[in-house]
Amino acid sequence: MGAAKSQLTDQQLQDYQDLTYFTKKEVLYAYQKFEALSTKNSSIRTLEEMKNIPELKANPFGDRICKVFSSTQDGNCTFEDYLDMMSVFSDAAPKSVKAEHAFRIFDFDGDDMLGTADLRQVITALTKTREHSLTEEEIKQLIQYVLAEADLDDDGSLSFAEFEHIIEKSSDFSKTFRIHL
Amino acid sequence: MSSGERKKRVGNRSKGWEEAGAEFYQESYPGAACEVDIQQALERDPSKLATLLPSKKSRVDYHCTSNNIEIVTTTKRVGHEPRTTLRRRTSTRLRYSTTTRRQSTQPDANASMLPDLSENLTNEKKNWEDIMQIKALPICMEQKKALKRHLQNTTTIRLQGCEQFKFWCLQKWEGLKTFLHQVYSKMGLWNSSLKHIGGNFGMGVVAYFLFIKWILFLNLFLFSIIMIFLVLPTILLEFPADDSCITANGTCCSSTSVNSTRNFEIASLFHGGHLLENTVLFYGAYSSSTYYNEEKNLTYKLPLAYVFVMIAVFAVSLFAIVRWAAKGFKQRVVENEGQLYHYCNLIFGGWDYCINNKKAASTKHLALYKEMKALLAAERFEDERLNRTQEDSFKLCFIRIIVNISVVIILLLSGIGIYWIIRLSFEKVANQPLKMVYASIDAKTVELWFYEFVPYLAIVLLNMVIPVLFNYLITLENYSPTFVVKLTLFRTIFLRLASLIVLLYTFYMKIAQSKDNDDCNNSKKPLCWETFVGQQFMKLYMTDVVSQFFLTFTVNLIRASVARSTKNKVIRYIGRQEFDLSKHVLDIVYLQTVCWLGTFFSPGLPLIAVIGSFLLFYTKKFFCMIICGPSKRIYRASKSQSLFMLILLICYILTIVPVVYSLVKMTPSKSCGPFKGLESSWTLLVLTYQQLPAGLRSILSLFSTFSFAATAFLILSFLLYYYNAVASANKNMVQVLRNQLVLEGHDKQFLLERLSAFIKVHQEQTKYQQEHPEFP
Numbered sequence: 001m002g003a004a005k006s007q008l009t010d011q012q013l014q015d016y017q018d019l020t021y022f023t024k025k026e027v028l029y030a031y032q033k034f035e036a037l038s039t040k041n042s043s044i045r046t047l048e049e050m051k052n053i054p055e056l057k058a059n060p061f062g063d064r065i066c067k068v069f070s071s072t073q074d075g076n077c078t079f080e081d082y083l084d085m086m087s088v089f090s091d092a093a094p095k096s097v098k099a100e101h102a103f104r105i106f107d108f109d110g111d112d113m114l115g116t117a118d119l120r121q122v123i124t125a126l127t128k129t130r131e132h133s134l135t136e137e138e139i140k141q142l143i144q145y146v147l148a149e150a151d152l153d154d155d156g157s158l159s160f161a162e163f164e165h166i167i168e169k170s171s172d173f174s175k176t177f178r179i180h181l
Numbered sequence: 182m183s184s185g186e187r188k189k190r191v192g193n194r195s196k197g198w199e200e201a202g203a204e205f206y207q208e209s210y211p212g213a214a215c216e217v218d219i220q221q222a223l224e225r226d227p228s229k230l231a232t233l234l235p236s237k238k239s240r241v242d243y244h245c246t247s248n249n250i251e252i253v254t255t256t257k258r259v260g261h262e263p264r265t266t267l268r269r270r271t272s273t274r275l276r277y278s279t280t281t282r283r284q285s286t287q288p289d290a291n292a293s294m295l296p297d298l299s300e301n302l303t304n305e306k307k308n309w310e311d312i313m314q315i316k317a318l319p320i321c322m323e324q325k326k327a328l329k330r331h332l333q334n335t336t337t338i339r340l341q342g343c344e345q346f347k348f349w350c351l352q353k354w355e356g357l358k359t360f361l362h363q364v365y366s367k368m369g370l371w372n373s374s375l376k377h378i379g380g381n382f383g384m385g386v387v388a389y390f391l392f393i394k395w396i397l398f399l400n401l402f403l404f405s406i407i408m409i410f411l412v413l414p415t416i417l418l419e420f421p422a423d424d425s426c427i428t429a430n431g432t433c434c435s436s437t438s439v440n441s442t443r444n445f446e447i448a449s450l451f452h453g454g455h456l457l458e459n460t461v462l463f464y465g466a467y468s469s470s471t472y473y474n475e476e477k478n479l480t481y482k483l484p485l486a487y488v489f490v491m492i493a494v495f496a497v498s499l500f501a502i503v504r505w506a507a508k509g510f511k512q513r514v515v516e517n518e519g520q521l522y523h524y525c526n527l528i529f530g531g532w533d534y535c536i537n538n539k540k541a542a543s544t545k546h547l548a549l550y551k552e553m554k555a556l557l558a559a560e561r562f563e564d565e566r567l568n569r570t571q572e573d574s575f576k577l578c579f580i581r582i583i584v585n586i587s588v589v590i591i592l593l594l595s596g597i598g599i600y601w602i603i604r605l606s607f608e609k610v611a612n613q614p615l616k617m618v619y620a621s622i623d624a625k626t627v628e629l630w631f632y633e634f635v636p637y638l639a640i641v642l643l644n645m646v647i648p649v650l651f652n653y654l655i656t657l658e659n660y661s662p663t664f665v666v667k668l669t670l671f672r673t674i675f676l677r678l679a680s681l682i683v684l685l686y687t688f689y690m691k692i693a694q695s696k697d698n699d700d701c702n703n704s705k706k707p708l709c710w711e712t713f714v715g716q717q718f719m720k721l722y723m724t725d726v727v728s729q730f731f732l733t734f735t736v737n738l739i740r741a742s743v744a745r746s747t748k749n750k751v752i753r754y755i756g757r758q759e760f761d762l763s764k765h766v767l768d769i770v771y772l773q774t775v776c777w778l779g780t781f782f783s784p785g786l787p788l789i790a791v792i793g794s795f796l797l798f799y800t801k802k803f804f805c806m807i808i809c810g811p812s813k814r815i816y817r818a819s820k821s822q823s824l825f826m827l828i829l830l831i832c833y834i835l836t837i838v839p840v841v842y843s844l845v846k847m848t849p850s851k852s853c854g855p856f857k858g859l860e861s862s863w864t865l866l867v868l869t870y871q872q873l874p875a876g877l878r879s880i881l882s883l884f885s886t887f888s889f890a891a892t893a894f895l896i897l898s899f900l901l902y903y904y905n906a907v908a909s910a911n912k913n914m915v916q917v918l919r920n921q922l923v924l925e926g927h928d929k930q931f932l933l934e935r936l937s938a939f940i941k942v943h944q945e946q947t948k949y950q951q952e953h954p955e956f957p
Contacts, residue, residue, distance in 0.1 A: 018315070129550075134550065152919070166526075176531075
């Protein structure tokens with residue numbers, strides 16, 4: 001912990017405490033964890049190194065999460081990006097913040113809408129493994145049901161407002177959308 | 182009318198349209214950037230118009246924001262302006278962003294993000310709140326920092342007087358909260374265990390372990406109340422000896438009681454037998470007298486304290502359950518409105534982000550796959566159900582009736598069985614002269630031990646075997662999967678409660694059978710029946726915990742390891758175990774029920790329960806992590822939590838009945854305990870009430886009058902009516918707004934279509950005009 005302290009100034013710690021959902025202690029802990037991700041002496045962790053976090057490795061959206069939080073958009077993360085990520089996934093972060101980022105994660109093509117293609121990608125990522133996958137017909141059906149449930153203005157894709165509306169109603173979401181530091 | 186003319190007219194009209202449109206845009210979104218944006222986009226592709234809608238588009242342009250920050254803070258920013266999707270912001274979330282947005286009309290500047298400084302200076306408090314809100318913004322840390330600097334550097338109005346103090350308090354309060362959070366996270370019991378479980382089984386199972394933790398803390402709290410108000414006074418204060426003999430046939434009851442219980446036995450440590458009988462663990466040890474210290478002018482009425490502590494224990498439990506259940510209930514209400522969100526929930530909230538290993542991940546994939554398949558199948562099942570023929574439905578109905586009848590019969594049979602075994606056991610044990618019983622360990626002693634524990638073993642055994650039977654029976658009934666879980670749960674609860682009810686009834690018969698007053702030396706009735714009952718509950722509790730511990734670490738472990746090592750399908754089938762959440766919930770709820778039932782008779786039981794739940798946590802963790810594979814079923818965290826609380830609440834209400842009955846109706850034993858010589862424990866409260874000063878008494882009696890009760894009832898029902906009306910009005914409003922949203926969506930699409938069609942025509946026309954300049 002002493003080593004970690006020497007890397008972060010008090011000012012930085014105060015900033016991080018104010019700007020994330022972490023306390024100073026947790027920030028220091030996060031710093032240690034971040035340092036442990038790579039053996040190289042660099043301030044940036046590549047996508048591969050980020051995926052040493054077991055939760056991201058197991059997650060079907062792992063790559064996507066790294067990309068969303070990376071400030072260079074390519075999955076390479078600085079400590080601040082990492083801290084941002086963990087802050088959003090922490091217990092203390094409110095639902096709306098989590099929803100905001102979940103939307104960005106699910107929005108694969110980045111057009112600010114969850115279209116059919118995005119939904120297809122989400123469903124495939126969730127269910128496809130080596131042994132089994134849903135048939136094309138089933139995926140189509142699922143997408144159709146999802147849109148029927150959530151697409152209020154019938155434009156064939158989910159806007160953020162519609163997405164937030166669903167998340168507001170789903171109590172599971174904020175419980176499952178978290179990674180412990 | 183020639184085609185040229187028509188086109189011209191269209192063109193004229195279109196010009197008018199365009200102007201109007203531009204005006205409209207200028208009015209609502211002044212600023213050149215916006216317009217240029219739109220025109221460019223229109224030129225590129227008219228059909229992409231939809232993406233330009235304010236609702237679809239950012240309110241705040243990301244790079245604009247950062248540019249502005251750049252200006253403000255003059256920090257160096259590298260040119261990696263991410264062209265992101267990150268432009269949209271939730272307007273509702275940030276208080277200040279909405280308020281400032283209203284003030285500002287500049288869409289290109291980030292005025293909506295930063296408070297408009299020129300118009301009104303923010304005060305200190307608001308500024309501070311703004312800084313605290315930054316963390317909720319979906320921007321990267323660098324920008325957050327810049328924003329913070331910016332806000333810190335703005336000139337603010339200092340607050341005056343009371344406001345200043347309030348602000349100071351707020352800041353300190355936030356600091357305290359952070360500190361408490363820090364302390365709490367450090368103290369948090371089992372955090373790493375929970376993380377580990379979550380990584381393998383998901384949040385649904387973690388919710389169960391949190392439930393155990395909750396029970397542990399509840400019991401700890403209950404025990405601390407008992408400790409402070411009952412145990413410590415009994416140990417520390419010297420109560421005057423009970424010489425108030427309630428004589429029966431010339432002998433002193435209390436002395437008989439004390440003399441008969443002075444045997445030392447190791448075995449008694451285990452079942453709360455004779456050694457512990459006179460300790461503070463049980464009712465019998467508490468004095469019926471009043472401590473009075475003249476020097477310090479201190480009086481402590483232990484009997485009164487006893488009653489109040491017991492009331493407090495139940496009140497605290499109720500409060501804790503209701504508080505937790507209310508949270509779940511609120512969620513349920515919100516969810517019920519959106520019960521049609523099955524698919525969305527599954528797809529957007531399906532993955533457990535805390536899963537951290539490959540095996541668990543692949544199980545989760547499989548579970549989600551199955552769940553989606555099941556949902557699709559349920560859709561088909563529903564269709565089938567609607568198309569079910571009359572003959573089929575009649576057949577099913579018949580089967581269900583038969584199954585239900587057999588369930589009731591099984592419950593009755595097991596109740597009778599328990600009753601019979603308990604009677605047998607009591608007779609065997611009671612026939613033995615007291616002193617001989619624990620003299621030495623020989624065949625006879627072992628036999629006696631066996632008889633002493635046989636009822637509890639029988640209950641535990643029934644609780645294990647019959648649920649399996651129920652599980653089989655329910656497959657015949659062809660219910661939907663979620664309903665199956667609930668129904669099995671409730672049937673099993675009835676089994677457990679039935680055994681408890683039989684036990685209570687047997688006790689009651691034993692205690693109430695000899696109503697004659699001189700029952701000091703009554704051989705049929707224990708000397709101090711409260712202690713006796715307390716002992717029985719403690720035995721029951723311990724038997725259950727120990728048997729679970731034992732079963733997990735021997736039988737189940739062997740089963741699992743055999744199943745893993747063999748390739749034989751039959752053995753594998755027998756040996757493989759899944760973590761069946763509902764069964765384990767019942768284990769915990771049942772134990773807590775026993776604890777509540779026994780607390781009055783054995784104030785030490787919550788302490789035992791604390792130890793028990795601590796042990797159970799590890800037992801269950803072992804069972805979950807080592808013995809079971811990851812469950813193939815998906816347990817929803819929020820749903821299971823509210824279900825636990827509902828079950829606990831039901832058990833609590835059922836527990837209240839016998840406890841209150843024993844408090845109000847049963848005559849306390851005459852040889853021991855704080856209430857000896859009284860008609861019932863309740864009489865003490867009545868007596869105390871009569872000793873109160875007249876003023877206080879009249880106030881209290883006011884509460885019990887009819888007019889007060891009637892008024893209170895009326896007011897409560899009015900309140901209920903009022904809130905009900907508000908709720909239904911809100912519901913209507915939600916519906917109306919929803920409809921409006923849908924309609925507006927349609928309107929918007931309609932307008933967009935018209936607009937894009939019109940723009941196309943317009944473009945074609947300009948092209949035509951350019952190609953044929955001779956036509957004006």
